Amino acid sequence: xxxxxxxxHGHSKSPSPPPSAASPPRARRSRxxxxxxxxxxxxxxxxxxxxxxTRVTSSDLEKFFAKEGxxxxxxxxxxxxxKESRGFAFITMETTEAAERCIKYLNRSxxxxxxxxxxxxxxxxxxxxxxxx
Numbered sequence: 001x002x003x004x005x006x007x008x009h010g011h012s013k014s015p016s017p018p019p020s021a022a023s024p025p026r027a028r029r030s031r032x033x034x035x036x037x038x039x040x041x042x043x044x045x046x047x048x049x050x051x052x053x054t055r056v057t058s059s060d061l062e063k064f065f066a067k068e069g070x071x072x073x074x075x076x077x078x079x080x081x082x083k084e085s086r087g088f089a090f091i092t093m094e095t096t097e098a099a100e101r102c103i104k105y106l107n108r109s110x111x112x113x114x115x116x117x118x119x120x121x122x123x124x125x126x127x128x129x130x131x132x133x
Contacts, residue, residue: 045072045099046121047091052076053112054084064111065091069098090121 073092093099
């Protein structure tokens with residue numbers, strides 16, 4: 001038997017080259033602290049909006065929430081078949097203060113003839129992994 005390795009289908013594979021002594025070993029990358037801090041602060045700025053009309057668009061929501069601060073993201077949940085609003089959305093505001101103003105001033109207000117509810121998104125954390133679900 002030869003010293004070459006044979007793959008699953010009988011093809012020979014060349015052995016992998018030995019690591020070069022000139023190049024330093026790669027360090028394992030850990031999750032960036034600034035990245036995890038950003039996602040944590042962003043999660044404090046996430047809002048859950050319910051009671052929306054099927055006529056409401058993402059643009060309508062952005063304009064509505066922009067009254068209280070800069071909107072970073074607007075995710076209007078749509079029905080996959082009809083492409084109409086399912087009546088709820090997730091809004092990410094730039095600052096925690098803007099998110100709190102939205103809750104204070106826009107909760108139980110009227111948009112497109114419907115009474116909307118604005119509240120903070122609840123983030124679940126599993127004890128074993130400490131990552132949001």
